[in-house]
Every structure is written in C-alpha cells, then in structure tokens.
Amino acid sequence: MASRNLSPLRAALLLLAACGGASKPGCQPPLEKLGSNSPATLAPGNESGQDEDPSILVTRNPDGLYAAWYSNRLGTHPDGLARKEIFVTRSTDGQSWTAPAPATDSHAWSFYPSLARDAGGAFHLAWMRWRLLPAGCIYFDSTHCPGNAGCCTGTDRRILHNTSADGLSFSESSAEEISPGPDDEMPSLLIASDGRLLAYFASGYRGGDTQRLLRVAVRDGAGWHAPVPLTGLDSTQNDTFPHVVERVPGSFLMTWTRYDRAQGENAFHPSAETMLSTSVDGIAWTPAQVASGPSPTRTDVLPYLYSDHSATIWSVLWVNEDGVVTLPVDGTFPRDLESLDLSGYSVRLAPTLTSGLDWAIWVEGSEPAQQVRYKFLPR
Secondary structure (H helix, E strand, O other), X not given: OXXXXXXXHHHHHHHHHHOOOOOOOOOOXXXXXXXXXXXXXXXXXXXXXXXXXXXXXEEOOOOEEEEEEEEOOOOEOOOOOEOOEEEEXXXXXXXXXXXXXXXXXXXXXXXXXXXXXXXXXXXXXXXXXXXXXXXXXXXXXOOOOHHHOOOOOEEEEEEEEEEEOOOOOOOHHHOEEOOOOOEEEEEEEEEOOOOOEEEEEEEOOXXXXXXXXXXXXXXXXXXXXXXXXXXXXXXXXXXXXXXXXEEEOOEEEEEEEXXXXXXXXXXXXOXXXXXXXXXXXXXXXXXXEEOOOOOOOOOOEEEEXXXXXXXXXXXXXXXXXXXXXXXXOOOOOXXXXXXXXXXXXEEEEEEOOOOOEEEEEEEEOOOOOOEEEEEEEEO
C-alpha cells in the first residue's frame, strides 16, 4: 500500500484497517520493517547541479524520515544570481519520498541546515545565510566581470531559524535571524529536555576575537537571546563544525573540528582533529578531549554524533584520508576505532524505527556536481 500522497494520520488508519486493527505479522508500520539497500540518490533531478549539507531527523507520531539539504536546483534569479536554497523531504516507508520542497526563498544564499522537533511536535530548522558583498553583486568569477569590476568580494554570514507544523512547509516570512554575523556558520540545532532551543554555531572574527570560536544562541520563554561563547573549551586554535546532543536530561555531549588557527577558514588541513566535550547546561563545557588521536598525518573533520537504538551508547564518526571512521564516545583510540562502509563526506547517521538498522546519508561527487546519497545499513 503506497502512502506517498496520504496524510500520516490517514496512512496509519488505512494500515490498521488492512490489519484488522490488530498487531499481526507483516502488519508493522512501514518504518518498522525497513531493509538494507544499495546507495541511492535522495532527491534525483539535479544530477548536473549541486546538492550538499544534509541534515536528518527520525520521528515518531507520525513516523517519518525527514531530510534537509542545500541545493541549487532552482537555477537563477531574474538578475542572473544563482539560487541556493534549503530543501526538505520526507518518507513514511523508506522507499518513496515527497518532492523536494524549498524551505527558503531568498536573494541571499542558504546553506548547512539543521533539523529538530520539539515536544509539542513542531519542527525547527536552522541554517546559515550568506549575504553577498558588496550589496547587489551577483558573481564571484572574473569571467562575468572582467577586472573584477562589479564582482562579489566577500560575504556576511548569519544564522537563521524557522518553524513548521509538518516539517515540509516553511514560510520565508517567518524566518528569524538569530546571530549578528559577520562570519557565523555551521549551525547545530538542539531541543533541550528543559524546553530551551539551542543553536550552536562556529563564529568568525568579531569584537577582538583572534580565533574562530563556538557560540550558542538560546531561545526560552523570553525569546531568543544574543549568542554567547561556549566556556571551558580551553582553545587557542580554531573551532568549527559543532554537533551537539543531549544524551539524557542534563547531560550534553558535543563534537567539533579543531585546527591550526594559522589556517584561517581552511579546516581541511592535517592539523584538524575531532574533539569531544560534555556539559550539564549546554553553555559551560568540560576541557576538550581529542577523540581522533591526535594524528598529525590525518585530516579529521566533519564529525557527527549518533546513538544505538536504546539511546544509551553514543559514538562519534568523522571523515579523514582513510574514509569514514567511528569511535564509541567512551571507547579508546585507536583500539576501538572502526571504519564504516560509507563514502563521501558530511556523513550523518541515525537509528531507524527498525531494530538493528541505521539510516546513513552523505555527499558524493566533486565540485560543482555533488549529490546527496543515502542507504539503510545493519548496525
């Protein structure tokens, strides 16, 4: 029974009717009986274009697999500026997906989404937005503006947030800017058990900063508060690509990439290491620990945290010259280090509603024609 065009509630009711309202073999909800598959493209139709920066979310009530990513599949604006927007999709069976729906609609560029869902069922989306400088410029390459006259010379980068009732319909008019820039990137959105919404991100050089820092913007009953630096990380280097989870109430876990400050924005350097830290409030953190070695000949970047199906054992994965590797947070490097049968970069992994099966998503290909790929793989 295909439920691609049905509401989640109607699909559930039809499933119960087909099963006589009882729990019978073969009558489990579709997302509880997924099987492993070969790698597939998440959103076909932009094969010559660029799809990157995936974020994933697995939900209950309704059961769903949600993904958000950046794509240039809409072509250009009337003035010739390339359109770069965030898109979202959902599957209720792991096989068919809703048509990619734009979650942003701006003359600025949108990248690096992060999805979350709160206790009331509302969906939240954070992303980074680039305003091209100077205002009105549309090209970065001198081919279109000989001598660089009229070319873009830089960007102002800020973090935005929006909400949706169904995870698919976002209105640009309700998007909120939650960081002041000028160089704020790579958001990681978290709904804390106490109801706070925390948006972590990497922040560039502002107000006397001599390095890239990790900051957090917090929304509580009073609304969004101005971002503040995370404390306790004891860094004299650059920090970026944060990912934060709350394992149990009051137990926060963060991973990120730390690299040589002399490299500026170039995190993809052999100095890059995968880091770990813990916190009881998401603001003050324990001194950073190196998860990836250190390994001076390996560029350990783009880390991501994921749990087992009971959400009791957490692991961190990252990418380096050896491929995609993973390590239990409580494990020992290199004894407990393992390789995952995945390729590409920006790898995200989460347990599905099928016991023993994970959902992996990643980016494959080279500039400017990358694709977001996914597969379901046994734990």
